[in-house]
Amino acid sequence: MTADMILPQGFRAAGLACGIKENKSTFDLSLFASDVPCCGAGVFTKNQVCGAPVKVSRERVPSESVRAVVINSGNANACTGERGIEDAKWMTRLVSDGLSLAEEEVLVCSTGIIGHFLPRTPLEQGIPEVVRQLDSGARAFRQAATGMMTTDTVPKQATHVLSIGGTTVRVSGAAKGAAMIAPNMATMLSVIMTDAPLSSTQADQLLRNAVNRSFNCVSVEGHTSTSDTVILLANGAAGAAELSDQELSDLQLAIDEVAMELGQAIIRDAEGADHFITIEVSGAKQRDDAFEIARTIANDALVKTAITGADPNWGRIVSATGRTSVKLTERDIVLQVNGTLLYEDGQPVDFDEQAVSDGLRNNRDVLIQVQLPFGEESVVFWTSDLTQEYVRLNSEYTT
The missing domain is CATH 3.10.20.340 (ArgJ beta chain, C-terminal domain)
Structure with a gap:
C-alpha cells in the first residue's frame, strides 16, 4: 500500500543549495545514507558515452556494503576525461570522510549540463553541510528529492509499506527527470531504499526486474543520456528474517510499484507536455x-x-x-x-x-x-x- 513519504528504518537524507546552479538559492546537492551497511545494486545507462559518476558507481555495485549515495544537480560531470573521474571519486571521499566510511561504500550521481568540469569550491563547502543535515524525517527526504532536480518542476517520491512475516517493511524512493528520457533510462536518477534484508545478488535481480517494468517503459523523446542511474539499497533494519520465495515476490511487487510510480511521475512532469x-x-x-x-x-x-x-x-x-x-x-x-x-x-x-x-x-x-x-x-x-x-x-x- 502507498504510505506517507517517509524513509525506511535506518535511512537518513538531506538536500540543500550549495551554489552549483546559476540561481545560488536553488537546491543542487542531495545525500542518502544508511546507519548500517546496505546490500546495494545499480542499473546504469547503456549509452556508450557515459558520465564519470556512472563509471565510478558501476565499479562499486553490486556490493554487500554500501552506505551512502551523493548526488549533485546542475552539472553532469560527463565528457570530462580523467579529471571527471577524479572529481567523482573526490565527492565520494568527502562523504566518506564526513561519515567515517570507506570511500568505496559511497556511490555518486551527477545530472545537468554535459561537458563542464565539476565546480569543486561549492561542493567542498556543501558536502560537509549536507552530511551534517542528515535526518530521518519526511522534510529531509523531500529536500533530498528536491536537490536532485534539474528541469523538473516538482520533486518525485514514492513509498510503499508491506508486512513480511508480521514485520512492517518499507520501500521508499526518489527520482529526478523531465527530459532526455528513453528506454534504458536517460537523464534520470533514482535511489530506492528498503529496510528489508536482501543479499547483493537478490538486490541486483529485484532492481533489474523493477527497472524493466518501470523506468525502461518510459520515454519523452527517445534520447538515452549519459547519466542515468537507478540504485537500490537494502539495510535489513526492519528486523525481518531471511525472506522466503513468496516474501521475495511480495517485496518485488512493492519495489515495482515504487519504481513505476516514480517513472510515471517523470512522464507527468515531462518538459512542456500537455498529455x-x-x-x-x-x-x-x-x-x-x-x-x-x-x-x-x-x-x-x-x-x-x-x-x-x-x-x-x-x-x-x-x-x-x-x-x-x-x-x-x-x-x-x-x-x-x-x-x-x-x-x-x-x-x-x-x-x-x-x-x-x-x-x-x-x-x-x-x-x-x-x-x-x-x-x-x-x-x-x-x-x-x-x-x-x-x-x-x-x-x-x-x-
Whole structure:
C-alpha cells in the first residue's frame, strides 16, 4: 500500500543549495545514507558515452556494503576525461570522510549540463553541510528529492509499506527527470531504499526486474543520456528474517510499484507536455515484440504531435506499429484510443472524430491500446506529447 513519504528504518537524507546552479538559492546537492551497511545494486545507462559518476558507481555495485549515495544537480560531470573521474571519486571521499566510511561504500550521481568540469569550491563547502543535515524525517527526504532536480518542476517520491512475516517493511524512493528520457533510462536518477534484508545478488535481480517494468517503459523523446542511474539499497533494519520465495515476490511487487510510480511521475512532469500517454500493447507472441511496438509508438514525433493537436490520426499509430521488426500485416492490428475503436481488420471503422478529438483536447490522460492476435504477451508503456514549449525549452537549454 502507498504510505506517507517517509524513509525506511535506518535511512537518513538531506538536500540543500550549495551554489552549483546559476540561481545560488536553488537546491543542487542531495545525500542518502544508511546507519548500517546496505546490500546495494545499480542499473546504469547503456549509452556508450557515459558520465564519470556512472563509471565510478558501476565499479562499486553490486556490493554487500554500501552506505551512502551523493548526488549533485546542475552539472553532469560527463565528457570530462580523467579529471571527471577524479572529481567523482573526490565527492565520494568527502562523504566518506564526513561519515567515517570507506570511500568505496559511497556511490555518486551527477545530472545537468554535459561537458563542464565539476565546480569543486561549492561542493567542498556543501558536502560537509549536507552530511551534517542528515535526518530521518519526511522534510529531509523531500529536500533530498528536491536537490536532485534539474528541469523538473516538482520533486518525485514514492513509498510503499508491506508486512513480511508480521514485520512492517518499507520501500521508499526518489527520482529526478523531465527530459532526455528513453528506454534504458536517460537523464534520470533514482535511489530506492528498503529496510528489508536482501543479499547483493537478490538486490541486483529485484532492481533489474523493477527497472524493466518501470523506468525502461518510459520515454519523452527517445534520447538515452549519459547519466542515468537507478540504485537500490537494502539495510535489513526492519528486523525481518531471511525472506522466503513468496516474501521475495511480495517485496518485488512493492519495489515495482515504487519504481513505476516514480517513472510515471517523470512522464507527468515531462518538459512542456500537455498529455500523459499510456500505451498498452497486447496479444504479442513475446514481450520483446510488444515492447518494441510500444516504444516505437511512444517515440514517434508524428504520433506525439497528433496528440498535442487533439488529432485522432489513427494512421500514424498504425504506421508506427508496422515500422517495427515485428512480423505483422495491417489486418493484424486493432486500435483503440481512449476506449473508442478506430481501426480493425485492415481498415478504419466509423467513429465520431469530433468526440474523440474533444476527448484528447479536454483530458490530460490519453490511452492508446493496440491489440494483436499472436499470443498472450503484453507491455504497458508511458510517454508524453510533443509541444512547442518542449522545443523552446530544449532549444534554449545551454544559451
